[in-house]
Amino acid sequence: MFTEVLAEAFLTILKPDLLLWMMTGAAAGVLIGALPGMTSVMAMTLLLPFTFTQSPERGLAILLSVYVGGMSGGLISAILLRMPGTPSSIATTFDGYPMAQQGNAARAMGLAILSSFFGTVVGSVLLSVSAPPLARFVLSFGSFEYFALSVLALSVMVSLSGRSLVKGLLSGLFGLWIATIGTDPVEGVPRFTYGFTELQSGLALLPVLVGVFAVSQVLREANAVQKEYLLPETDYRRFLPSIQDLFKQFGNALRSALVGVYVGALPGTGGDVAGLLAYDWARRRSRHPERFGRGAEEGVVAAEAANNGVIGGALIPALTLGIPGNAATAILLAGLTIHGLNPGPFLFRDHVVLVYVVFAALFLSAFLVFTVQLTCIRLFVGTLRMPKYVLLPVVLVFCFVGSFVLNNRIFDIWVLLGFGVIGYVLEKGGFPLGPLVLGVIVGPMAENHLRIGLMTSMGSIVPLFTRPLSLGILCLALASFLGPMVREWRKSCSA
Amino acid sequence: MRSDTIFGIAFAVLGILIFGSTVTLPERLFDYVGPRLFPQVVGVLMFVLAVGLVMKGKKPGPCAGSHAGTLPAIAEEATAQVKENDDREKIGRRYPVDVALLALCAAFVVILPKVGFLFSTVLFLVASMVVLGGHRRISIPGVVILAILLAGSIYLCFVKILGVILP
Numbered sequence: 001m002f003t004e005v006l007a008e009a010f011l012t013i014l015k016p017d018l019l020l021w022m023m024t025g026a027a028a029g030v031l032i033g034a035l036p037g038m039t040s041v042m043a044m045t046l047l048l049p050f051t052f053t054q055s056p057e058r059g060l061a062i063l064l065s066v067y068v069g070g071m072s073g074g075l076i077s078a079i080l081l082r083m084p085g086t087p088s089s090i091a092t093t094f095d096g097y098p099m100a101q102q103g104n105a106a107r108a109m110g111l112a113i114l115s116s117f118f119g120t121v122v123g124s125v126l127l128s129v130s131a132p133p134l135a136r137f138v139l140s141f142g143s144f145e146y147f148a149l150s151v152l153a154l155s156v157m158v159s160l161s162g163r164s165l166v167k168g169l170l171s172g173l174f175g176l177w178i179a180t181i182g183t184d185p186v187e188g189v190p191r192f193t194y195g196f197t198e199l200q201s202g203l204a205l206l207p208v209l210v211g212v213f214a215v216s217q218v219l220r221e222a223n224a225v226q227k228e229y230l231l232p233e234t235d236y237r238r239f240l241p242s243i244q245d246l247f248k249q250f251g252n253a254l255r256s257a258l259v260g261v262y263v264g265a266l267p268g269t270g271g272d273v274a275g276l277l278a279y280d281w282a283r284r285r286s287r288h289p290e291r292f293g294r295g296a297e298e299g300v301v302a303a304e305a306a307n308n309g310v311i312g313g314a315l316i317p318a319l320t321l322g323i324p325g326n327a328a329t330a331i332l333l334a335g336l337t338i339h340g341l342n343p344g345p346f347l348f349r350d351h352v353v354l355v356y357v358v359f360a361a362l363f364l365s366a367f368l369v370f371t372v373q374l375t376c377i378r379l380f381v382g383t384l385r386m387p388k389y390v391l392l393p394v395v396l397v398f399c400f401v402g403s404f405v406l407n408n409r410i411f412d413i414w415v416l417l418g419f420g421v422i423g424y425v426l427e428k429g430g431f432p433l434g435p436l437v438l439g440v441i442v443g444p445m446a447e448n449h450l451r452i453g454l455m456t457s458m459g460s461i462v463p464l465f466t467r468p469l470s471l472g473i474l475c476l477a478l479a480s481f482l483g484p485m486v487r488e489w490r491k492s493c494s495a
Numbered sequence: 496m497r498s499d500t501i502f503g504i505a506f507a508v509l510g511i512l513i514f515g516s517t518v519t520l521p522e523r524l525f526d527y528v529g530p531r532l533f534p535q536v537v538g539v540l541m542f543v544l545a546v547g548l549v550m551k552g553k554k555p556g557p558c559a560g561s562h563a564g565t566l567p568a569i570a571e572e573a574t575a576q577v578k579e580n581d582d583r584e585k586i587g588r589r590y591p592v593d594v595a596l597l598a599l600c601a602a603f604v605v606i607l608p609k610v611g612f613l614f615s616t617v618l619f620l621v622a623s624m625v626v627l628g629g630h631r632r633i634s635i636p637g638v639v640i641l642a643i644l645l646a647g648s649i650y651l652c653f654v655k656i657l658g659v660i661l662p
Contacts (some may be wrong), residue, residue: 119640166548170506171631173541177513179536184530189521191530192513215600222627387630390641393620396600397649400607405659413604421597429502449524459527 006128009356011366013061021058022065022361026368027376029069034077034380040070040088044331056339057354058098061361063335067328068120068365071308072373076110076380079300080105083214083395088307090437091275095292095299102295106239110382111297113240113373115253115304120366122257122305123264123312128359131316135477143453145462148473149266150446153273155481164430166487171431175439178203183445186451198411205415207403208440212433214399217419218392220427238375249301252282256302260309272441274313276434278306280480303447312362319343319355347479503549510542529652595626612661616646 004217013022033040044066074089079096092112099108141149156166157172181192182202193199241249256278261275281300283292292299311328318329333343341351348355373380386394403416424435457463464470500518513534523529603619610618624630630638653659 107656166544166551167502170502170541170544170548173537173544174509175507177509177537177541180534180537184520186526186528187521187524187530189524190651191520191534192516219596222592222596271576376644387629387632388623389627389632390645392596392627394645394649395648396623397600397616397619400600400603401649401659401661404661405653406662410604410608410662413607415602417597418602420600424593431502451528454527455525 005123005352005356006360008353009360010364012057012353012357018058018061018298021062021366022365023372025062025065026069026365029066029071030073030076030369030376031380033070033073038329039074044070044328051335056336056341057357059335059339060117060354060358061364063332064358064361065368066366067332068308068311068362068369069215069372070328071311072113072116072304072369073380074122074307076109076377079108079112080381081217081395083217088272088275088310089303090209090272090434091279091303091307092300093213094279094303094434095294095296096303098293098295099297099300104295106296107241108295108300109299109377110239111241111245111249112304113370113377114246115249115256115301116308116373117366117370118394119257119305120311120369121363122194123261123309123364124359124362125312125317126258126363127312128263128356131320141469142463142467143449143456144467144470145473146266146449147446147453148464148470148477150442150449152477152480153277153442154438154471156241156439158481158485167429167431168435169462171426171433172435172439174426175441176443178208178436179440179443180181180447185448186455198409202326203415204403204406204412205325205407205440207412208419209437210399210402211416211419212437214395215416216423216427218395218399219420219424221388222392227281230478245297249298252285252298253301253305255285256282256305260306260317261313263306264310264313266313268407272307272437274306274310275303276438278302286324308366315358315362319347319358376461382486385467398430499551500549502548503545506545506548507542510540510545513538513541535646552628592626596623599623599626608662613646613650616649617642 013019029040044063051062051321054062071088073090075096076087077083079100081095082093096108096112133279154172157168177192179202181199183190183193183200190200257280258276259281263277279292279299279302281296283289283296286292286296286298288296302325316330318333336343336347341347341354399416400413401414404410406412425437426436427433452460453464465475517531517538520531521529521548522531599619599622602622603615606618607615609615617639621639624638624642625635629641633641650661652662
């Protein structure tokens with residue numbers, strides 16, 4: 001049954017015209033993902049109307065190729081410019097950019113492309129094999145488990161704090177405060193809106209992230225007047241990693257891809273959280289944790305394998321429960337509902353071929369994106385290799401457009417600029433930006449789930465510590481928070 | 496005054512402001528936490544850590560900087576990059592390019608709804624390319640032509656091909 005339906009699904013999508021569409025979608029996704037400020041979500045949103053006229057199978061296959069392309073494309077600007085093309089590539093900048101600065105840009109991109117491909121393949125295999133049982137497991141998560149999970153995610157701040165733990169935590173707290181701006185999600189009370197109606201729905205994540213990373217980077221680069229080109233020279237002779245490198249990174253890539261699939265399956269999380277968690281895990285497991293942040297190959301592999309593993313993971317609750325794990329899967333579900341199909345358990349019963357088409361299309365998209373990136377990497381890099389006086393203003397215009405089209409609001413461009421300045425100033429003061437972003441992303445999840453959990457337990461916090469899953473995750477979070485602090489404190493005091 | 500002290504004071508003030516702003520919020524209506532608690536905790540922790548940063552800046556203890564060089568050096572690298580850039584800029588800078596570029600960005604956002612995307616983008620690109628020294632390499636008319644071509648391409652790509660609505 002499984003193989004028959006899967007074969008039928010592959011036959012449905014292995015048609016020349018659809019493959020051409022998917023290839024074009026993959027290339028468009030990679031290019032849009034590579035432009036700072038443009039995301040895979042934006043690419044999918046822009047393309048969604050074009051799929052209306054297609055059959056659901058074809059429409060979903062094209063959207064998936066754009067999604068995978070967009071997620072992978074972010075690595076190019078993350079490595080070359082330290083500007084994550086998509087929020088999911090944030091962790092890739094940590095080591096990818098230092099590698100590029102050391103003249104190893106091609107190697108970093110080669111590793112990242114292979115890791116992205118590997119992450120997507122692992123995600124698609126796991127999606128097709130384990131979707132129903134894993135979805136049942138995720139369904140057993142209550143609010144306390146989600147709260148514990150967000151505490152675990154916040155504990156990563158310690159690892160992202162770099163030289164000064166105090167500065168890292170302050171940056172993270174600033175991010176947490178930013179996340180509270182807007183209407184209180186439980187009681188509907190406006191917080192920190194100061195009379196601005198635009199603030200009632202909170203600050204959109206995209207302008208904040210693009211401002212903090214891309215605009216601040218543009219301002220920094222603008223000051224380096226002696227440097228005509230932003231991109232370092234790229235030697236493509238060492239583009240593809242050797243077989244030994246692949247063996248060396250296999251465990252790290254597999255572990256990170258699994259983290260990505262798992263995190264992706266949790267609604268409300270995404271490639272950014274997965275990338276950060278996998279990066280942190282890779283650092284802890286590494287024999288040379290001191291190299292992380294300075295061009296460690298393991299860091300690039302972990303971040304990219306994880307953020308692409310998210311794709312398969314996010315589709316698990318999306319298809320089986322009808323719960324979108326992130327904005328991209330929400331668009332995929334919108335694509336389904338537009339065609340009159342209801343995502344959820346009934347989809348597996350009534351449209352089983354369609355479900356397997358999704359599995360097959362994701363698998364195929366991984367190969368298409370991989371092919372596009374391998375063959376056209378020089379073209380994509382060439383697009384970014386313009387003189388600085390051309391590239392920086394163009395990047396800014398893309399950032400403006402990306403922030404504007406999100407909600408068609410000029411206000412979001414102001415937010416973009418504001419956070420560009422904040423990121424620029426904070427970094428000049430030696431404050432790391434990773435914790436800030438982590439706070440913005442994870443803050444709402446932590447607060448909402450704690451409050452909803454307390455409502456369901458009639459105000460008792462006890463279930464947080466008595467439910468085995470939440471207790472286990474909390475213990476992990478505690479170890480993750482205190483472990484590095486104690487270790488570093490001991491080391492420095494004994495030195 | 497050291498930059499850590501300035502940042503510490505700024506964060507301490509922000510912590511107080513955050514805490515102070517929560518006082519006007521209703522305590523709680525039907526849930527057990529209310530809209531106040533989370534930002535209050537953030538405000539208090541921010542204040543405490545900010546005071547810690549100020550104190551640390553004044554009195555470096557024996558274990559100060561205990562995390563140096565061991566955890567991911569994101570901040571470290573970034574700071575080094577910033578300093579490197581600053582060194583470069585000392586060589587040939589006549590005015591703060593970052594501030595000028597930021598002012599141009601703000602001007603762009605102000606004129607965008609008034610004159611539309613295409614015209615404001617051309618103006619922005621010309622001005623920012625001049626600020627970044629492009630006119631020294633391809634002359635002013637060259638910069639203008641390049642800006643028109645770039646703005647036109649971006650406009651065509653978004654509006655005509657992708658169907659995005661721009662002002």
